[in-house]
Amino acid sequence: MGRSNKPTPLSPSTTGPQPSVHSEQGRVVARLPTGDSVEILLYGATVISWKSNGKENLWVSKAAKLDGSKPVRGGVPIVFPCFGPPPKNHATSSLPQHGFARSSHWEYLGSSSSESGSLARGGDDSIKLDFGLSHAQLSEDAKKQWPYAFGLVYSVTLGGKERTLQTMLRVSNQGKESWEFQMLLHSYFGVDDITRCQINGLGSSTYIDKVLDASQHTQSTPSIAITGEVDRVYTSIKQDTTSIVENGKPRLDIQRDRLVDSVVWNPWIEKAKGMSDFEPKDGYKNMVCVEVGAVDGWQRLEPGETWEGGQIVRSHL
Numbered sequence: 001m002g003r004s005n006k007p008t009p010l011s012p013s014t015t016g017p018q019p020s021v022h023s024e025q026g027r028v029v030a031r032l033p034t035g036d037s038v039e040i041l042l043y044g045a046t047v048i049s050w051k052s053n054g055k056e057n058l059w060v061s062k063a064a065k066l067d068g069s070k071p072v073r074g075g076v077p078i079v080f081p082c083f084g085p086p087p088k089n090h091a092t093s094s095l096p097q098h099g100f101a102r103s104s105h106w107e108y109l110g111s112s113s114s115e116s117g118s119l120a121r122g123g124d125d126s127i128k129l130d131f132g133l134s135h136a137q138l139s140e141d142a143k144k145q146w147p148y149a150f151g152l153v154y155s156v157t158l159g160g161k162e163r164t165l166q167t168m169l170r171v172s173n174q175g176k177e178s179w180e181f182q183m184l185l186h187s188y189f190g191v192d193d194i195t196r197c198q199i200n201g202l203g204s205s206t207y208i209d210k211v212l213d214a215s216q217h218t219q220s221t222p223s224i225a226i227t228g229e230v231d232r233v234y235t236s237i238k239q240d241t242t243s244i245v246e247n248g249k250p251r252l253d254i255q256r257d258r259l260v261d262s263v264v265w266n267p268w269i270e271k272a273k274g275m276s277d278f279e280p281k282d283g284y285k286n287m288v289c290v291e292v293g294a295v296d297g298w299q300r301l302e303p304g305e306t307w308e309g310g311q312i313v314r315s316h317l
C-alpha cells in the first residue's frame with residue numbers, strides 16, 4: 001500500500017496504465033486504467049462525480065454551489081451529526097438541518113491503491129481516498145453549536161472490476177465525555193427516467209412517511225415506483241441491499257455496510273421548484289436519493305470509542 005497526497009500514479013511497480021490521483025483547487029480526482037473515475041470536493045468531502053463505463057452515476061444539480069457557500073445539491077453529501085432539523089432539547093439542537101459535515105472544509109489525508117492493482121488481474125485495481133474532519137477544523141459557529149471532540153475519517157474507494165464505489169465513515173470520540181450522533185450518506189443517483197424506475201429491496205420494512213403525516217407504515221410491496229414526491233425514512237431494514245432498476249434492468253445496487261436505515265427521497269415538481277439550487281426544474285425526473293444511514297434514534301459513543309458504517313454501490317452501466 002502506498003500513501004501520497006501529491007498528484008501521482010499509484011502502484012509504481014506495475015507496468016502499463018495505472019490508477020492515478022490528482023488533487024488541486026479543493027478537489028481530488030482519482031482515475032482507474034479502465035477510465036472509471038471519482039471526484040470529491042473537499043467542501044463537505046462531497047463526492048460530486050462517479051463515472052463508470054464513461055457514464056455518470058450521480059446526479060448533481062446544474063445550480064449546485066461548488067464554491068463552499070452552500071451544501072452541494074447532488075452527489076453524496078454527508079449528513080452528520082444530526083439528520084433533518086435537529087430535535088429541541090438535544091445536544092444537536094443548535095445545528096443546521098443535516099448537521100455540519102456537508103458544509104465543513106475537510107482535509108485530504110491521502111490515497112492508497114490495492115496490492116492487486118495490476119491489469120493482469122483483469123482490471124481489479126482500486127483506489128482509496130481518505131478525508132478527515134475534526135473539531136479543530138470546524139467553523140467557529142459549529143464549534144460552539146456542537147462542542148465535542150470528534151474525529152471523522154471518510155474513505156472513498158473506487159473499485160474497477162465490479163464497478164463499485166465504496167464510501168465509509170469512521171466516527172471516533174476523542175474527548176472525555178460521551179456524545180450522540182446520527183449519520184447518513186445522502187446519495188443523489190442519476191437515472192434516465194424516474195417513471196421507468198423501481199426501487200427494490202425495502203419490502204416488509206417499516207418507514208416514516210414525511211410527505212404524508214410523519215406516520216409509520218409498512219412497505220407492503222417488494223418494489224416502489226416513484227410517481228410523485230417521496231420522502232420516506234425506512235428503519236431496521238432486513239435486506240442489506242436496495243436496488244434501482246430501470247426499464248426492468250438493474251441500474252445500481254446500494255449495499256449497506258453496518259447500517260440498517262435508508263431514506264428514499266424525490267422532491268418531484270413543487271419541491272424542486274422551491275429549491276433555488278435545484279436545476280433544471282424537471283431534474284427530479286433524472287434522480288432519486290437512496291440514502292443509507294443510522295437515523296433511527298442516536299448512536300452513542302463513549303470516550304475512546306469508534307464507530308463505522310457506509311455503503312458499497314455497484315453500477316451496472
Ligand SMILES: O=P(O)(O)OC[C@H]1O[C@H](O)[C@H](O)[C@@H](O)[C@@H]1O
Nearest residue numbers: 097098210231232263264265289
Ligand atoms: O434540502 P436539504 O437540507 O439538502 O434536504 C434534502 C432532503 O434530505 C432528506 O432526504 C430528507 O429526508 C428530506 O426531508 C430533505 O428534504
